[in-house]
Amino acid sequence: MRLFRNSTVGFILLMVVLALLFMLDLLSGSVHISLYQSISTLFHPSTSDPQIAAILFQFRIPKAITAILAGAALSVAGLQMQTIFRNPVAGPDILGISSGASLGVALFVLSAGWIFGGIPLFSVAGSWSIVMAAWLGAGCMMFLVVMLASRLRDLMTVLILGILISGAVMAVVSVLQYFSNESTLKSFIVWTMGSLGSTTRDQLWVLVPSVAVGLLVALFSAKFLDAFLLGESYAKSMGMNLRLAYLLTFASTSILAGSITAFCGPIGFVGIIVPHLARKLFSSPLHIKLIPATMLMGAIVMVIGDLISQLPGYSTTLPINSVTSLLGVPVVVWIIFQHKKIGAI
Amino acid sequence: MKEDIYIQCKEVSIGYRERSTSSTVVKKDISLHALSGEMVALIGGNGIGKSTLLKTIAGFMPPLSGELLVRNRPVSDFSVAELALEMSFVSTEIVRVANLTVREMVGLGRFPYTNWFGKLNDRDQMIIDRAIFQTGLSGYENRPINRISDGERQRAMIARALAQDTRIMVLDEPTAFLDISNKYEIVRILHQLVSEQGKCIIFSTHDLNTSLTMADRIWLMLEDRVVEGIPEEMASAGYFESLFPKNQHLRFDQERDDFRIKRENHGVVNLSATGQELIWAKKALERLGFKVNPSLAVSQSLSPSVSPSLRRPSHPSRPSLSVYPSLRHSVPPSSFFLEIIQQPKGWNIIYSGISQNVATLEDLCRTIKKITTQPVS
Numbered sequence: 001m002r003l004f005r006n007s008t009v010g011f012i013l014l015m016v017v018l019a020l021l022f023m024l025d026l027l028s029g030s031v032h033i034s035l036y037q038s039i040s041t042l043f044h045p046s047t048s049d050p051q052i053a054a055i056l057f058q059f060r061i062p063k064a065i066t067a068i069l070a071g072a073a074l075s076v077a078g079l080q081m082q083t084i085f086r087n088p089v090a091g092p093d094i095l096g097i098s099s100g101a102s103l104g105v106a107l108f109v110l111s112a113g114w115i116f117g118g119i120p121l122f123s124v125a126g127s128w129s130i131v132m133a134a135w136l137g138a139g140c141m142m143f144l145v146v147m148l149a150s151r152l153r154d155l156m157t158v159l160i161l162g163i164l165i166s167g168a169v170m171a172v173v174s175v176l177q178y179f180s181n182e183s184t185l186k187s188f189i190v191w192t193m194g195s196l197g198s199t200t201r202d203q204l205w206v207l208v209p210s211v212a213v214g215l216l217v218a219l220f221s222a223k224f225l226d227a228f229l230l231g232e233s234y235a236k237s238m239g240m241n242l243r244l245a246y247l248l249t250f251a252s253t254s255i256l257a258g259s260i261t262a263f264c265g266p267i268g269f270v271g272i273i274v275p276h277l278a279r280k281l282f283s284s285p286l287h288i289k290l291i292p293a294t295m296l297m298g299a300i301v302m303v304i305g306d307l308i309s310q311l312p313g314y315s316t317t318l319p320i321n322s323v324t325s326l327l328g329v330p331v332v333v334w335i336i337f338q339h340k341k342i343g344a345i
Numbered sequence: 346m347k348e349d350i351y352i353q354c355k356e357v358s359i360g361y362r363e364r365s366t367s368s369t370v371v372k373k374d375i376s377l378h379a380l381s382g383e384m385v386a387l388i389g390g391n392g393i394g395k396s397t398l399l400k401t402i403a404g405f406m407p408p409l410s411g412e413l414l415v416r417n418r419p420v421s422d423f424s425v426a427e428l429a430l431e432m433s434f435v436s437t438e439i440v441r442v443a444n445l446t447v448r449e450m451v452g453l454g455r456f457p458y459t460n461w462f463g464k465l466n467d468r469d470q471m472i473i474d475r476a477i478f479q480t481g482l483s484g485y486e487n488r489p490i491n492r493i494s495d496g497e498r499q500r501a502m503i504a505r506a507l508a509q510d511t512r513i514m515v516l517d518e519p520t521a522f523l524d525i526s527n528k529y530e531i532v533r534i535l536h537q538l539v540s541e542q543g544k545c546i547i548f549s550t551h552d553l554n555t556s557l558t559m560a561d562r563i564w565l566m567l568e569d570r571v572v573e574g575i576p577e578e579m580a581s582a583g584y585f586e587s588l589f590p591k592n593q594h595l596r597f598d599q600e601r602d603d604f605r606i607k608r609e610n611h612g613v614v615n616l617s618a619t620g621q622e623l624i625w626a627k628k629a630l631e632r633l634g635f636k637v638n639p640s641l642a643v644s645q646s647l648s649p650s651v652s653p654s655l656r657r658p659s660h661p662s663r664p665s666l667s668v669y670p671s672l673r674h675s676v677p678p679s680s681f682f683l684e685i686i687q688q689p690k691g692w693n694i695i696y697s698g699i700s701q702n703v704a705t706l707e708d709l710c711r712t713i714k715k716i717t718t719q720p721v722s
Binding site for chain 2: 283
């Protein structure tokens with residue numbers, strides 16, 4: 001019972017931290033907005049400065065919400081993959097799920113270019129089609145990796161395989177680009193340069209429900225993931241429906257990693273490191289606690305990443321992927337040293 | 346208690362199905378059964394198919410042919426969820442999950458009974474407590490399973506299977522990698538579960554001694570067939586001698602319920618000693634490759650007044666020499682014949698007419714080694 005009370009306190013604390021960081025994220029940017037201005041604009045949008053309202057509602061709030069969604073989604077996807085593969089360095093980017101999503105989008109955008117002569121990528125319908133292409137790409141890649149992983153017992157081999165697959169996928173994407181016409185290529189390149197800030201309010205109407213569904217499915221597979229901790233044979237001996245469990249976790253990871261990759265482009269390392277931070281903070285591997293903890297931690301980490309990427313004092317922003325990679329690589333090295341025996345998560 | 350047949354194999358073939366047409370048969374014509382309230386030890390050499398058989402029984406892989414019944418119902422009729430209510434499984438896999446406490450892991454055993462989110466109710470908590478108590482893990486509830494000893498972790502895995510609350514428990518080598526105390530503790534716990542709760546426990550092991558003394562039934566996997574029976578019948582029928590047909594250096598010791606390495610046979614010793622000295626000298630001589638003449642060793646009591654010189658082989662009228670040359674053992678012509686007599690302080694060794702006194706058992710062994718490694722021409 002002691003643990004439960006502790007984790008409740010932990011959840012509340014993390015939520016407070018997240019709320020504070022969210023506010024801080026709204027304040028930071030090239031245009032100076034004071035705390036008072038932002039609060040009054042948030043609560044009385046009609047009476048405030050229309051310019052500030054525009055900046056807040058059109059840019060900063062969608063960006064902060066995207067950061068929260070991206071952090072939570074990628075981290076929970078990573079957590080599920082680490083449990084399923086029983087590998088501490090598994091994640092949507094390392095195992096090639098994100099590049100699978102990229103391939104899905106590339107195939108969709110470029111083939112749509114051939115067939116329809118281009119599609120309006122930034123409409124709501126266009127957003128949904130892109131997201132679904134990303135889900136399909138991510139899902140196919142997940143399926144491929146699991147199929148190969150079931151034949152390969154060694155976990156390091158699975159990781160190397162994931163890296164090889166993402167290399168191959170990226171090569172295919174480049175080849176596709178080479179053969180596409182200028183206008184579709186341009187829209188694709190614009191898509192690949194996606195960042196947290198490029199998500200529009202309309203796109204949020206696609207991103208929010210997608211991520212919400214993905215996270216809900218993850219929560220509903222918490223018991224299955226717990227059983228996976230002991231390995232597939234134990235899970236089966238306890239009566240787990242393996243097919244249903246895999247289906248749920250595949251669907252969840254594909255939706256989560258696919259949606260974020262579709263709108264923000266590839267964001268590395270968050271999916272690997274955040275589950276470890278959550279495990280350290282809550283010291284329980286049971287997923288009913290670990291999934292909410294990972295969601296909150298992921299959101300916090302991503303908002304911090306966004307704050308750093310804005311380079312306080314400068315008017316330019318760094319690509320979010322560079323920030324997460326620079327912050328993430330040392331943590332991943334630390335994780336590898338912590339788990340000299342690969343396989344213990 | 347009425348005994349029910351819990352597991353029955355009728356001419357079952359086990360193995361791996363590859364594709365839809367071909368399959369690798371590991372073992373065929375397996376006919377075995379296990380009753381309620383029985384502890385069954387599955388014995389066989391490495392790679393003979395013990396794990397495959399247990400996995401087949403536990404429903405991880407289908408039998409290639411034949412009929413496998415779990416409580417009189419074909420195993421293929423059970424859904425995974427239904428089978429989990431009848432049978433729990435403990436594999437050889439070592440589970441290392443950071444921060445997972447013993448109690449949390451035992452709680453995972455309630456998987457078949459809990460709701461979609463795995464919430465444990467009061468009844469679940471009670472069953473978990475009982476499983477922890479029965480495996481002697483009280484006080485270890487909040488210890489992470491990656492920070493306890495191998496023996497404790499194995500007991501925790503058994504507690505998890507217990508929490509699953511099944512009539513049948515299948516364990517793949519539960520005593521592997523454990524020290525002798527933990528081995529016996531695991532077998533004792535299993536035995537207690539069988540006798541107190543009437544469970545049917547099937548476990549594979551290489552530990553012949555514990556299984557022959559504790560198990561109710563032996564399933565023995567030999568090269569050419571699979572046989573079953575109660576331990577004593579199996580031993581008296583000489584099945585264990587055929588367990589390792591390829592190994593010439595092993596023999597089954599019926600008194601010790603275990604295999605011994607066949608030693609080089611140097612010959613026969615007439616040993617005169619009493620009490621503890623007799624027991625340990627006999628063991629030492631056997632270790633050095635001698636057959637100790639048992640009739641003499643048991644019957645002969647040392648009389649301190651008799652001087653060693655009177656016990657020389659040249660005096661055939663003496664009782665200690667009456668068995669010389671021993672007819673009880675077929676001694677090769679080149680073998681040694683020794684006579685060893687306990688003295689008030691030390692031992693007297695008589696070998697080819699030479700008498701030699703040594704102070705300790707260690708000196709005795711050293712002298713005998715010297716004799717056996719430098720054979721007389």
